[in-house]
Amino acid sequence: MEQYIWLIPLIPFIGFLINGLGRNVLSKSLVTFIGSGAVLASFILSIMVFMSVPSGADAQPLIFKAFDIINIPTLQVPFAFQIDALTSLFLLIITGVGFLIHVYSSAYMSEDKGFAKFFSYLNLFIFFMLILVMGNNFVMMFIGWEGVGLCSFLLIGFWFTNPEYIKAAKKAFIMNRIGDVGFLLAMFWIFKEFGTLEYVKVFSQLAIDPSAFTGFVLTGITLLLFLAATGKSAQLPLFTWLPDAMAGPTPVSALIHAATMVTAGIFMITRCNELFSAAPITLQVIQYVGIATAFVTATIAMRQNDIKKVLAYSTVSQLGLMFAAIGSGAYIAAVFHVMTHAFFKALLFLGAGSVIHGMHHEQDMRKMGGLSKYMKITHITFLIGCLAIAGIPGLSGFFSKDEMLLGMFVSNPVVYGIGFIVSVMTAFYMFRLYAMTFLGDLRDKEAHPHESPAAMTIPLIILAVLSVFAGYIGIPALFMQDGHKLQTFLSGVVSIGEAHHVSHATEWMMMGALLLCVLGAIYYAIKKYTNHVDGEATGIAKFFEDKWYIDELYDNAIVKPLFELGDVLKKYVEKAGIAAFVLGVGTVSGRASKNVRQLQNGNVGFYIMLMVVGIVAGIAIFFMGYLISK
Amino acid sequence: MLPISYYITLSLILFGIGMAGVMLRRNAIVIFMCIELMLNSVNLLLVAFSKMHYHANSVLEKGTDAQLLVFFIMVVAAAEVAVGLSVIILLFRKVYSVDINVLNRLKG
Numbered sequence: 221m222e223q224y225i226w227l228i229p230l231i232p233f234i235g236f237l238i239n240g241l242g243r244n245v246l247s248k249s250l251v252t253f254i255g256s257g258a259v260l261a262s263f264i265l266s267i268m269v270f271m272s273v274p275s276g277a278d279a280q281p282l283i284f285k286a287f288d289i290i291n292i293p294t295l296q297v298p299f300a301f302q303i304d305a306l307t308s309l310f311l312l313i314i315t316g317v318g319f320l321i322h323v324y325s326s327a328y329m330s331e332d333k334g335f336a337k338f339f340s341y342l343n344l345f346i347f348f349m350l351i352l353v354m355g356n357n358f359v360m361m362f363i364g365w366e367g368v369g370l371c372s373f374l375l376i377g378f379w380f381t382n383p384e385y386i387k388a389a390k391k392a393f394i395m396n397r398i399g400d401v402g403f404l405l406a407m408f409w410i411f412k413e414f415g416t417l418e419y420v421k422v423f424s425q426l427a428i429d430p431s432a433f434t435g436f437v438l439t440g441i442t443l444l445l446f447l448a449a450t451g452k453s454a455q456l457p458l459f460t461w462l463p464d465a466m467a468g469p470t471p472v473s474a475l476i477h478a479a480t481m482v483t484a485g486i487f488m489i490t491r492c493n494e495l496f497s498a499a500p501i502t503l504q505v506i507q508y509v510g511i512a513t514a515f516v517t518a519t520i521a522m523r524q525n526d527i528k529k530v531l532a533y534s535t536v537s538q539l540g541l542m543f544a545a546i547g548s549g550a551y552i553a554a555v556f557h558v559m560t561h562a563f564f565k566a567l568l569f570l571g572a573g574s575v576i577h578g579m580h581h582e583q584d585m586r587k588m589g590g591l592s593k594y595m596k597i598t599h600i601t602f603l604i605g606c607l608a609i610a611g612i613p614g615l616s617g618f619f620s621k622d623e624m625l626l627g628m629f630v631s632n633p634v635v636y637g638i639g640f641i642v643s644v645m646t647a648f649y650m651f652r653l654y655a656m657t658f659l660g661d662l663r664d665k666e667a668h669p670h671e672s673p674a675a676m677t678i679p680l681i682i683l684a685v686l687s688v689f690a691g692y693i694g695i696p697a698l699f700m701q702d703g704h705k706l707q708t709f710l711s712g713v714v715s716i717g718e719a720h721h722v723s724h725a726t727e728w729m730m731m732g733a734l735l736l737c738v739l740g741a742i743y744y745a746i747k748k749y750t751n752h753v754d755g756e757a758t759g760i761a762k763f764f765e766d767k768w769y770i771d772e773l774y775d776n777a778i779v780k781p782l783f784e785l786g787d788v789l790k791k792y793v794e795k796a797g798i799a800a801f802v803l804g805v806g807t808v809s810g811r812a813s814k815n816v817r818q819l820q821n822g823n824v825g826f827y828i829m830l831m832v833v834g835i836v837a838g839i840a841i842f843f844m845g846y847l848i849s850k
Numbered sequence: 851m852l853p854i855s856y857y858i859t860l861s862l863i864l865f866g867i868g869m870a871g872v873m874l875r876r877n878a879i880v881i882f883m884c885i886e887l888m889l890n891s892v893n894l895l896l897v898a899f900s901k902m903h904y905h906a907n908s909v910l911e912k913g914t915d916a917q918l919l920v921f922f923i924m925v926v927a928a929a930e931v932a933v934g935l936s937v938i939i940l941l942f943r944k945v946y947s948v949d950i951n952v953l954n955r956l957k958g
Binding site for chain 2 (some may be wrong): 821822823824828832
């Protein structure tokens with residue numbers, strides 16, 4: 221493994237360099253080949269890593285050190301890769317889903333002028349994401365963390381001629397920066413307390429002597445880390461950037477803002493699960509924040525009419541559920557859901573992209589309808605995605621969501637109750653979207669929808685297959701003895717606490733109740749929204765449609781006061797203070813020189829006379845001094 | 851042996867003529883000559899004082915220290931003439947005049 225492990229991030233980086241530098245020279249097919257090929261190569265290597273990675277309860281992570289980033293007596297930060305079960309799983313998700321989305325983009329973006337630029341950004345994103353998950357210390361994770369934020373910014377604002385898109389890109393970047401401050405402070409604090417930033421050393425210190433670190437320190441560090449996660453993974457209070465991030469091209473939404481980057485927060489917390497498990501207060505906070513986010517965004521998703529906005533809020537909601545699961549201590553369930561969610565949410569986004577492509581860049585669902593007649597493959601795969609996210613038994617979302625809810629139930633029944641409602645709402649808004657888009661009759665008579673080319677439908681089919689079968693690696697013990705392969709696989713990274721004390725009867729009942737409600741929601745959504753759109757919203761629906769006025773709240777509470785402060789500073793400090801002083805100096809010297817320059821009359825004789833007068837005066841002063849001193 | 855005051859007076863007269871010429875005349879070549887005149891008045895003064903000190907102070911073996919300075923001044927003046935005259939020639943080529951009051955472009 222040692223010989224090729226460093227190639228996994230390196231190949232996409234080379235792809236980025238070639239496509240980025242040759243963007244005006246290379247042909248589109250060559251760009252596609254290089255861009256997708258680089259990720260495919262990484263994917264193949266990732267499979268090899270996945271096959272040979274040590275897994276199980278007492279597996280030790282493999283560490284491959286390349287060189288030192290910082291090496292001074294008090295601080296060593298190596299550039300090293302840590303390969304364990306968790307990393308290898310994320311490698312597969314990133315490169316696998318990434319490759320499919322690259323292939324898809326080659327068709328989706330084929331008309332775009334910035335084709336090669338787009339592929340180079342995507343490759344750069346893959347590179348940074350791999351650095352994020354492969355690093356063996358917090359500094360490397362931070363490098364990746366910032367890098368993916370940068371790529372996210374570049375890709376949201378990819379169509380940079382539209383000022384609205386630029387605003388969305390800036391919003392995403394700034395909100396992420398707020399979280400990043402938390403990450404930085406957490407790193408400093410960890411260094412102060414532990415004297416090192418390498419995961420293995422930090423966690424082993426904690427394991428050897430947990431009493432050496434006070435609850436205050438651990439809670440502080442983990443809360444700061446969680447602040448970083450709320451920025452990157454779009455949780456309350458920093459989630460508003462993700463829906464706006466839909467300004468980017470749809471493959472970007474699928475890759476960065478659904479499948480990979482936004483799950484970095486989950487990855488980070490799972491990576492540091494020893495730290496978080498030692499800080500119960502933080503886990504409580506994570507649980508509450510997660511479930512609140514899930515609930516708020518699910519309600520918003522029910523009243524959106526933009527196909528991508530629904531999916532965006534759905535993503536935030538699902539991430540909220542994952543955080544709620546983590547807060548309940550169900551790390552593996554959250555990682556499991558990251559994986560299944562990566563498949564079906566990427567599928568849904570790409571399906572939505574296919575719809576948008578087929579509808580000639582129309583995103584408003586009120587103008588769609590009846591697309592199942594025109595886009596057969598997109599329709600079937602999209603339906604599978606909807607069923608998977610709704611949690612229909614047999615599909616991947618069912619297993620992962622069920623496990624998360626089980627974790628919440630064990631920890632806190634109230635949180636479970638909200639999670640239950642969120643799951644039902646998920647089914648409702650997904651099938652509302654499905655019915656408005658694919659069922660009934662086409663509402664916009666002008667549109668001529670068409671099926672997308674094979675480069676777009678084949679990734680859809682593959683993702684649909686994965687969305688169905690990915691759940692079987694984590695079948696709960698309820699259905700099969702020794703079924704939970706994922707739990708065994710990850711047990712070296714996440715120490716499994718005490719077993720869930722839930723009887724099989726309770727589990728059956730929970731599943732049955734949820735399934736019944738979900739089916740009811742699906743039936744109601746399809747019945748209501750086939751050939752029907754929401755009218756003018758009133759009351760609570762209006763509140764949901766306007767996104768709980770959170771954007772307006774931030775605007776009035778933070779953005780506008782800042783602008784006003786800027787105006788005040790501009791008016792009274794800049795203009796009346798600094799500028800007045802600087803310009804005053806200029807005015808005074810200008811006036812003075814206007815008079816003095818009369819002396820420069822161009823008459824050489826006059827100059828010489830002045831010189832003589834000056835010399836005589838000088839000598840006179842000298843002699844005066846001489847005489848006075850006598 | 852003339853008293854030193856004669857030399858000083860002559861030197862002052864020469865210097866005054868030179869300075870008046872520089873200040874009042876407009877022809878660049880004349881100004882140039884006047885500068886030379888001023889330099890030479892100083893030379894005269896240096897030689898005179900050097901000689902005087904030599905006579906007044908027989909302890910000194912040599913009374914020629916100041917006379918050395920005269921040679922320096924001459925060399926510098928010669929170099930200055932070489933540069934100055936060429937400047938005047940170039941000036942003449944440009945404006946067909948050696949009147950320095952033509953050169954008032956930097957007038958404030």
